[in-house]
Amino acid sequence: MPHKMSLEEAHQLATTILQKYGCDDENAKAVADTVIAAERDHAHSHGLFRIPGYVNVLKSGLVDGKARPTVRKLSPGVVQVNGHNCFAPLAQTAGKDALVEAARANGIAALALVGVHHFSALWRETEIIAEEGLACFAFTAYTPAVAPAGGNKPFFGTNPMSFAWPRSGQPPMVFDQASAAMARGDVQIAARDGKTVPLGTGITADGQPTTDPNEVLKGSMLTFGGYKGSAIALMIELLVGPLIGEAASFEAGARHNGDAGPPQGGELMLALDPARFGDPDGWADHAEAVFAELLSQDGVRLPGSRRQSYRAVTPTEGIEVADPLMDSLNALLNG
């Protein structure tokens, strides 16, 4: 029977566990805020489900739960945050104001996060910037799991990209999508349940097409949309690796300690201020006209809208935590 709890209780639970394994208040809060924002939106795969992974890298010392990120302006439009081995949300919080300020001053600005451990969803990060009235991109890599087009071995991380567009009076339009054709967690679930995965999800260790999720897990995942997704995955490697001076996925994988948790890596965010582009007074209404025309087609919804619809409910109704997860959280709490 799933365990019911309020968002506040879930936040307290996450905070307590993170503190127990070495996070100070500030670090614990940044991660707990992120984890509970995911639970609030029923994005459970980035919610409490990730706490054991966060704990793994705290326990092994890979992540410093007491780190203080440092913010540096590299140029008028580029802000760098060095997380000094914190989890990404704290570094993102540390750099937010400088990114917003630089974007408003210049029309466009970048935030480069280095020395962070990214284990959260990008959509919340771009959404927070869009709530300031800016359009926002975010990119991050991970460790090799996805084969490039034409290849047969993992090279790319799942390499998500997120984009958020600001709206007045309602949450931003936000998407956040991996370059991988399917989330690794979903492949694992299919394997557990004895189901097949669609052709194109991945290949065997010999590079052969397969619908067997176990073979995909032993082989490689593939990118969405074939060579086009592969090009996007490569772009992301360049943006969060060489551009910002952090590790590409294959480098992050090589130096990772093997913990079932996030490696050290980087993230790039770009913020654009529509008030500094071509239509400072009209852009917001214009975008709403685009959304209205799009939504006039039956069956179409805006990216992120399903997630956002849960927000009306979970603050009062709370969330449910499945037994196996609750057991592992309790084990951490009492361990």
Next chain:
Amino acid sequence: MPHKMSLEEAHQLATTILQKYGCDDENAKAVADTVIAAERDHAHSHGLFRIPGYVNVLKSGLVDGKARPTVRKLSPGVVQVNGHNCFAPLAQTAGKDALVEAARANGIAALALVGVHHFSALWRETEIIAEEGLACFAFTAYTPAVAPAGGNKPFFGTNPMSFAWPRSGQPPMVFDQASAAMARGDVQIAARDGKTVPLGTGITADGQPTTDPNEVLKGSMLTFGGYKGSAIALMIELLVGPLIGEAASFEAGARHNGDAGPPQGGELMLALDPARFGDPDGWADHAEAVFAELLSQDGVRLPGSRRQSYRAVTPTEGIEVADPLMDSLNALLNG
């Protein structure tokens, strides 16, 4: 029998036709440079093949072949070029120096092209910026041809996105890919040849899946990678529509005069200077290490490499123009 000619002859042919239908020297040169760069790279669908379309919109007066784009700095990081109804390449040429300068000064900058008619390939535009040592994105929309995920009617243009990465001693890494699953020209060729197209290429006018290219042409194309390509297509609509104060595809379509040629629309380019990010001395070698690791897998090539390989050959060997195209070019020349 295909007609052989040198790149210089092809450039002269394009220039002469464009001038005959109303382009002054400067406008004709910008378009001819773009068209012949495509021929040089065997990207024939953006080469001389497009000349009749360029002529259509010149003849109807939709495009001003004598336009002089105006350049305006909207903020320290944002340059706007108003093409005053020129073809996009001239506006891009007009804004290039200001974009490069702003990117070097700020680390990141944007170029918003408005009042242009875009009928060329984005890869050449991002490549030109990358040749200056900058990473570069470009986005553009068109007129509705592609249904959104869940929908059944055209809403998006084919909405390409390009990204280029600078390399020393060799051409940039460049990709340029439509949000549509297949190029419209390829669907038309399949229809002409009585072939089927893969499921997922498009839907019938009733919204049903089909492999019949004729039905796709009467219905809608679909995005690559399902809902993920659809999210990217929507992002592009927002970036080249509301953000920069130009038309989204559905608006460009509504105001287009019906010519078989490019509508008025916008384009957004973003340039990032790796020398102003986190690793000014190491980024170039680091990127080469990423490429080397990627290419160590059999069967993998860098995006754009096939196109670039033709450049070694066409300047000396020239190009071939198929008879039907040569006939229509001659008809324009003598018409």
